[in-house]
Amino acid sequence: MKKIEAIIKPFKLDEVKETLHKLGIQGMTISEVQGFGRQKGHKEIYRGAEYEVDFLPKMKIEIVVTSDMVDSVVEAIVAAAKTGKIGDGKIFIIPIEEAIRIRTGESGDSAI
Amino acid sequence: MKKIEAIIKPFKLDEVKETLHKLGIQGMTISEVQGFGRQKGHKEIYRGAEYEVDFLPKMKIEIVVTSDMVDSVVEAIVAAAKTGKIGDGKIFIIPIEEAIRIRTGESGDSAI
């Protein structure tokens, strides 16, 4: 099992979710994060002063899948989340040693 | 060392925390996430229209423990977070290569 962590642009979330649904992905967990990277932030103005705000709102998607699904999930995310402009985000693959479904207590591939 | 990531129903947080305290767990980190899974979302109504909201608020608990503690922590979380209804959540076990305590700089098992 692997965990796929994708950092994407927030407005791409719906598209990514849909693509993953089509792939048969049944579960995922999402959270709001702030990203720093090559993409520049923006300026905010406050009573005559100007501030650089260097973080950008991003969405983090976490999906645990069986190892054989990894490639297709990554491809699907790339396809859906890509705008081609800087700041599209990253995908990281992390090993998972075990997964447990709380409701049933079952573990292993059938738990995800 | 392992990191235990548990996605649970928010109103179960207090119970889980208590159980873990009893186990002697000294630290953990919590964040609000949104889950998609088998559990259905809800409907929201907005001026005559109805929208499916497919995400659900969940709590993510992250606990780094020594390898020998993993089983008992997982059991404790399952026991406390279980309602038996769909959507109770998942637990994932992730390998941790090193842990450092910022305050002292110490590392390894004693840092957690």
Add this chain to the structure above:
Amino acid sequence: MKKIEAIIKPFKLDEVKETLHKLGIQGMTISEVQGFGRQKGHKEIYRGAEYEVDFLPKMKIEIVVTSDMVDSVVEAIVAAAKTGKIGDGKIFIIPIEEAIRIRTGESGDSAI
């Protein structure tokens, strides 16, 4: 590649960010979390009653780096985030099997 996850005190974020910039770190992802640990929470008062609030606001920084960078990044974070008082937080090192840049599809060290 490794992921460095650091849990720090929120008001130290700016200093940590700056130190990492100096190290040449180009990207990172930040999120708001709540920490439980040795550091005590605070009391809140609500109409004559007093409640222990045991969680504390913390910042979680996630940085994926090539393996050779890990030590210097950890040192830099420790240096910048340390106040010497309880609750300064932790750093965890997690193995990353692959990284992909969504914009270009490239993977491996060059993707981060």
Add this chain to the structure above:
Amino acid sequence: MIDTGDTAFMLLAAALVMLMTPGLALFYGGLVRTKNVLGTMMQSFICLGIVSIIWVFYGYSLAFGPDIGGIIGSLAFFGHKGVGMEPGPYSDTIPHLTFSAFQLMFAIITPALITGAFAERMKFSGFLLFTVLWSTFVYMPVCHWVWGGGWLGSLGALDFAGGTVIHINSGVAALAAALVIGKRKGYQKQPIYPHNLTLTVLGVALLWFGWFGFNAGSALSANGTASMAFFTTQVATGVAALSWILMEKIHRGKPTTLGAASGALAGLVAITPAAGFVGPVSSVIIGFLAGMICYSGILLKEKLGYDDSLDVVAIHGLGGFWGALATGLFATVGATGLFSGNPKQFVIQLVAVVSVMAFSFIASLILLKLVDVTVGLRVSEEEEIQGLDLTQHGETGYSL
């Protein structure tokens, strides 16, 4: 003859009192958890609709129609027949409709006050039915007794702007409601926090502002009495905010913002029956004790263990009780109280207060039980966990 000054005053006073109900919605809305903010605000807000329609048809007539045996008004004013642009029986200088509009606003906020007691667990349908019944069978009669020519008014009970009719009445109904509906899941086990105190401060500000219409407007004329009521309202409220945070400082070590807001509300409640009958220095004393008494009332609740979610009993019930008695003690303007050598007034105040408490408590209990066995009072446990906003209204307060 219609006086433009009085009419201007009363129309604007009515507008100010109207604003109190949304003010209350904000005050209460800020105090509940995020998942219940809209459901809570809705319970106050929709009273603006429910009570208005009742009022046009039979409400005003029951409360202020020609008296029947000191108990209730007749239906002579059904549909506001005969209530028009000319002065009516309650004032010679303002249109009858202006008086009705002003009183309507009082009738709206009273059931809205009760909602604080059953916040975070009441079914919306049950709430609607309860409000219709309570308005009809509790508010209208009590209002008639005191102000509409009924027996308590005849007895000489003093209630300048509604300490008995509005605050004791709603406070006692709130106690009945808290007892019948039972505690919130997790009450006294997990902390249940206010989710947005900026709303609560804003709410109390609108209440304070509107209360000038409530109290000064109760003079029905832009005269010296109105000025006195205005002044004592401001002073008692400010002082009660201070005395509440003083109690907090002593008891818990820190003065809170919610304490200042709650104290202000306690002061507003306590000065209500007294406003036009007492002088500035008496209002300081009334306000000071109001903060202390209502704060203690909340501590008492914690001990007794019933779950009056937003402390309607301690603030409106106890505060109104103190205010009604204080009127019997301190009255010097246009009436005299115990301290000016008129102990009879104090006894009359006691009789009025106790009668209304007994009636309101029993009648409310009956109505609550009735609602419980018909449409039901309380949401299911699962709905309570999910919150009123989603389960009762299909909405969420914020998507920030």
Add this chain to the structure above:
Amino acid sequence: MIDTGDTAFMLLAAALVMLMTPGLALFYGGLVRTKNVLGTMMQSFICLGIVSIIWVFYGYSLAFGPDIGGIIGSLAFFGHKGVGMEPGPYSDTIPHLTFSAFQLMFAIITPALITGAFAERMKFSGFLLFTVLWSTFVYMPVCHWVWGGGWLGSLGALDFAGGTVIHINSGVAALAAALVIGKRKGYQKQPIYPHNLTLTVLGVALLWFGWFGFNAGSALSANGTASMAFFTTQVATGVAALSWILMEKIHRGKPTTLGAASGALAGLVAITPAAGFVGPVSSVIIGFLAGMICYSGILLKEKLGYDDSLDVVAIHGLGGFWGALATGLFATVGATGLFSGNPKQFVIQLVAVVSVMAFSFIASLILLKLVDVTVGLRVSEEEEIQGLDLTQHGETGYSL
């Protein structure tokens, strides 16, 4: 001679109407997504500046200056020359300046209402230009026609407080704007939620409160007519809130808080032209139907597929339309309508409504096109994704 009662009434009424524009800013601000909250509030708020400056110089004069051929006022009052502390042509009991101040507040809120139609995608510069043009070339003439001595007033059209001048006028302009500017990115594909309904409830509360100044103040005197207008406003509004949530209950199974707020607004709009001309029971009917009609209007929009973001057309356009006709049906106070045997009034109402709709729609279309080809109406797609707050104003609403 100046009457202090009337002057007090009108000054405070003007203050209340002023508060409606920030009230609208909050109402609209709560309904958009977080990224657009400030941009949306700003569009209402800044009307307080734009229209005030226009008004001082030529706006008041165009609307209320000496009539030229029933079409427009002359520039005799340019810079408020001759508009002073003495009574003017529109009332004998209040200073001319008070009348102007009161009317200014109406002129401010009307263009602000339109902004709901193009919310979340309009360029700030384009908005500014459009507002200057629309105020000058649409609002001022229509206002003159009805209230300033123009042809519609002479015809006998009844518009107590601005159903035609303000609501139909802005509603029709909103339709033009929604059509010209086009749909928001993602409209009807992704759900677009309100980000903070507590702001929206607060907003409607301030609107309701201010509307007492709007409607009762339109009597220009603290008299019986003002009292009637006040009373019918309260009743119609409350009833419309109820009828809207009844529709929701039937149609979607749940009554919503936004529905109660929207229904209240629909009621306020519909009673506006009728307020001082109808009695309490008629106001119940007007309000009840207002809730149903405006709710249906929103369903219609969904079908027709244009993107009137915050439903200005359904609420102000349709609501104003219904109110103007209802005035022709139900009028009994100081005028008679169809149901009191005066069918002519109904016909006049129709003529007035249709004329203003036609003029406002065509003129608005032309002005929108003009702005589009000059400074531009719509932000770029990227700016729309990022939101108005950052791209137009360099700000964010919240950093909680």
Add this chain to the structure above:
Amino acid sequence: MIDTGDTAFMLLAAALVMLMTPGLALFYGGLVRTKNVLGTMMQSFICLGIVSIIWVFYGYSLAFGPDIGGIIGSLAFFGHKGVGMEPGPYSDTIPHLTFSAFQLMFAIITPALITGAFAERMKFSGFLLFTVLWSTFVYMPVCHWVWGGGWLGSLGALDFAGGTVIHINSGVAALAAALVIGKRKGYQKQPIYPHNLTLTVLGVALLWFGWFGFNAGSALSANGTASMAFFTTQVATGVAALSWILMEKIHRGKPTTLGAASGALAGLVAITPAAGFVGPVSSVIIGFLAGMICYSGILLKEKLGYDDSLDVVAIHGLGGFWGALATGLFATVGATGLFSGNPKQFVIQLVAVVSVMAFSFIASLILLKLVDVTVGLRVSEEEEIQGLDLTQHGETGYSL
């Protein structure tokens, strides 16, 4: 004899001015960081309590009691003895108590204004003590000098509604406070953002609304002067909002919502001393320059490097300064200024302004030092990091 129109007007004006203090609490509360929102709102809110109690006992008497040597009022009105339901020395048409209530609201908001200067770092206990002292030893005397029969009033200084007494006075005290308490941790190193601009816009809306009571009410009668003051207030405020965002557009490329709100406030401040003395066109000029001057004042602060957290000096100090001088330039209604050939008035204005500035600055410095060495002014560094809400009040603003 009491006039109901005037009394209605003044009571409602007093209610409106009362609402300004919570309005200010919201305005300031939105501008600070989340962790300080309640502490900041509390500092304004509790002034409603502190100053009310001072006022009842000795405050009113010091400010408006029988004059002693042009410097201060006697204690003849201690406990509001003799201040009752009949007209008093300041007006023949309203009850003396109404005048006192109206003036009380001014006395409340003035120290609240200062809190913006030391926001986010002041100890609550220190704040309380400072407010009691400052009210007593700075506000009451200055108020007496100008309005209570003191030497500046006798000199002929014009201050229609408090440009000198309230705005210059608080602005200068704010400067002293910013200097004595020092900069916030991180000031000019890290950006310090407003946490919730919707509160700030709401706050300025309530301020604007309440300011009609403030300025028009200062006529003490619902007459032509009140109408003029109302009208010029609206116009100057709207225009100043525009001129501020124009400055922003030129200087930073984007007009901001906070800029519009700040500009409006600057306009309100600047027109305050002039409101009833100048005509509509003059108010355009006063407002336009107010926006520019106050905006520049903020830039100046950035340069000079003191940390007046919420710009009380630039907006109230400078804005009040400009308004007081502008009164000496533009006065034409009931008084004449430089531009109407009366240079003496301008000189008198200068004398008044400079005297109050000097007195207020020095007295405030002394009081601040006194508080610093007794209960302390500033929270510890750790408390500052954690925020005022938790450390001073044991609360958090939001749990969304």
